[in-house]
Amino acid sequence: MREANEKISEQVHKLSDLKPFTVSPIFGTRFGKPTIIEKDRTYKLRVTFLEDKIFELFTTKVMRDRILKNTLRVGPIEFLITKVIVDHTRSYWASVFSPKDYIENNTELRKEITLSFVTPTLFRIGDLHLSKPDAEKIYVGLLKKFNKYSDVKIDESIVEELKKIKIVKDDTYERKIFFENFYLQGFIGEVTFSINNSAGEGNENISKELLTTFNVLSEFAYYSGVGYKTTMGLGQTTIIKPGEDRRRNGDDKKG
Structure with a gap:
């Protein structure tokens, strides 16, 4: 988010409560014990947004990174983005609510x-x-x-x-x-x-x-x-x- 728009990123992260997004744990890991990330394995991460402008900034950034084969940093680890899903017909975890x-x-x-x-x-x-x-x-x-x-x-x-x-x-x-x-x-x-x-x-x-x-x-x-x-x-x-x-x-x- 910071790379997409530093000003908006700072505004969002300064909110003490009720932030307009959620981030899941890394699917494919067991959150009942310390997470171990293995090289060359595929992991999934779900992000939701409650504001359109933040959704647009994030999806534009990750779509571009996927095409350019840029990495996404999660904590100290860098991941290569291989797929971005926003269509509910392709994943139970992707949907839009009006x-x-x-x-x-x-x-x-x-x-x-x-x-x-x-x-x-x-x-x-x-x-x-x-x-x-x-x-x-x-x-x-x-x-x-x-x-x-x-x-x-x-x-x-x-x-x-x-x-x-x-x-x-x-x-x-x-x-x-x-x-x-x-x-x-x-x-x-x-x-x-x-x-x-x-x-x-x-x-x-x-x-x-x-x-x-x-x-x-x-x-x-x-x-x-x-x-x-x-x-x-x-x-x-x-x-x-x-x-x-x-x-x-x-x-x-x-x-």
């Missing part, structure tokens, strides 16, 4: 949604780290990030309503992710959230606004990540669609 189109065209809003936390996810509270799923922290955090970068805004008075979102199934376990001089511990796995009969209320008391917000933010999590240090590999999240194959490991589709 909140406006989603809200206008999606007629099947769900009251129960399962999110898969693919990389360790945690929340920072002061000097403490919370490494357990928390529905309120997840959805309030998503709301703040959504409203910061989306052209479509959600009325933040919905925050109190978000407390009606409950965890009904927690199939997660703790996992460490290692950095150069330290590690963090978060949770990975699947969590099912529901607003069915929340707080003892009947389904008829679930507002359309809450239902829409619940679905939009759940979809948004795939792009924004969840929780702490999403720019350093944490909080990579996918939404599980009904009947969808749950086994995802970062592999691209062939072609």
Whole structure:
């Protein structure tokens, strides 16, 4: 990013929170132990963007580097770029999300949604780290990030309503992710959230606004990540669609 536009890069990295991009760990490595990169092996990295101008700068740079066979530095290691995928038909991890189109065209809003936390996810509270799923922290955090970068805004008075979102199934376990001089511990796995009969209320008391917000933010999590240090590999999240194959490991589709 710095090589593409130093001024914008500095502005982005000065943001203390809610940055407009995420970076995955290197797919093909095990983040439960220190990463070892081997020469002549192929690795994959996923980067998402919440601002068009940053997406355009980054993709222009990496496309050019791929053509010119320039290397991409990740930490102390230089990689040769062999493929850049932005088409969802070629990779599960590539896609584009338009909140406006989603809200206008999606007629099947769900009251129960399962999110898969693919990389360790945690929340920072002061000097403490919370490494357990928390529905309120997840959805309030998503709301703040959504409203910061989306052209479509959600009325933040919905925050109190978000407390009606409950965890009904927690199939997660703790996992460490290692950095150069330290590690963090978060949770990975699947969590099912529901607003069915929340707080003892009947389904008829679930507002359309809450239902829409619940679905939009759940979809948004795939792009924004969840929780702490999403720019350093944490909080990579996918939404599980009904009947969808749950086994995802970062592999691209062939072609």
